[in-house]
Amino acid sequence: MSEQKTPRLGNPKETIAVLQKYNFTFQKKFGQNFLIDTHVLDKIIAAAGITKEDFVIEVGPGIGTMTQYLACAAREVCAVEIDKALIPILEDTLKGYDNVSIINEDILKVDIRKLAEEKNQGRPVKVVANLPYYITTPIIMGLFENHVPLASVTVMVQKEVALRMQAAPGTKDYGALSLAVQYYAEPYLVANVPPNCFMPRPNVGSAVIRLKRYDSPPVSVNDERLMFRIIRASFNQRRKTLVNGLKNSGEFEYPKEAIEQAIVECGLSRNIRGEALTLDEFARLSNVLESISK
Numbered sequence: 528m529s530e531q532k533t534p535r536l537g538n539p540k541e542t543i544a545v546l547q548k549y550n551f552t553f554q555k556k557f558g559q560n561f562l563i564d565t566h567v568l569d570k571i572i573a574a575a576g577i578t579k580e581d582f583v584i585e586v587g588p589g590i591g592t593m594t595q596y597l598a599c600a601a602r603e604v605c606a607v608e609i610d611k612a613l614i615p616i617l618e619d620t621l622k623g624y625d626n627v628s629i630i631n632e633d634i635l636k637v638d639i640r641k642l643a644e645e646k647n648q649g650r651p652v653k654v655v656a657n658l659p660y661y662i663t664t665p666i667i668m669g670l671f672e673n674h675v676p677l678a679s680v681t682v683m684v685q686k687e688v689a690l691r692m693q694a695a696p697g698t699k700d701y702g703a704l705s706l707a708v709q710y711y712a713e714p715y716l717v718a719n720v721p722p723n724c725f726m727p728r729p730n731v732g733s734a735v736i737r738l739k740r741y742d743s744p745p746v747s748v749n750d751e752r753l754m755f756r757i758i759r760a761s762f763n764q765r766r767k768t769l770v771n772g773l774k775n776s777g778e779f780e781y782p783k784e785a786i787e788q789a790i791v792e793c794g795l796s797r798n799i800r801g802e803a804l805t806l807d808e809f810a811r812l813s814n815v816l817e818s819i820s821k
């Protein structure tokens with residue numbers, strides 16, 4: 528690692544100096560909280576498994592703190608930042624790194640498949656992100672549902688969201704997000720991160736979670752969209768039985784008897800609640816209901 532490439536951001540003093548130099552004001556609408564803890568940055572890089580073979584997409588680089596660390600570890604980094612006010616700062620903090628490019632765009636509007644083709648011979652890319660918490664789920668699910676070539680997503684999220692992503696059936700954190708994430712990826716909780724690791728301090732605890740994308744989903748389902756409609760409907764009224772949850776959702780035209788029959792056919796109790804079903808059981812229920820509607 529050459530001298531000018533040693534990361535210098537990642538502590539409060541340097542972060543404040545950069546923000547003051549550019550008279551930067553935090554935008555509430557972008558939910559900006561910048562990392563100021565080098566130990567956490569090292570953990571993220573290690574958990575993401577970044578090597579000199581990798582092309583990495585960073586979402587929400589902020590002032591370039593994690594970008595500097597990524598640039599030292601990866602072959603090439605593409606930093607995608609939505610806030611135009613941060614672009615001149617990034618061009619300054621990253622000018623010593625010739626393996627970094629910056630895109631001023633919403634990540635969900637970026638053609639990741641094209642980037643993977645141009646920069647990574649079409650191979651799956653690794654995504655690393657410190658995202659505003661209000662948009663974490665739409666971005667992660669958008670990346671997975673669009674079936675872009677992803678190897679993994681290592682992301683800083685609100686702690687309760689991390690717990691929901693890796694929750695098991697029958698627990699209070701288990702829900703539609705748990706099932707959606709676990710359909711596409713294997714979640715691994717890397718570290719809990721307290722509020723004092725950020726500037727400004729968020730009001731909630733955070734966590735780093737790694738989502739390692741499956742080559743193919745762990746369950747066999749004929750109609751992915753139908754399965755997720757069933758999952759969402761069953762958790763919208765999680766205190767109701769699965770039969771009543773699906774019947775009352777207004778999402779489906781199946782008569783109540785048909786739903787009961789499908790549930791029993793899957794070897795489940797007709798009084799079961801949606802929160803008790805595994806991903807595999809939701810997939811089987813979806814396949815049975817699909818065969819009824821044909």
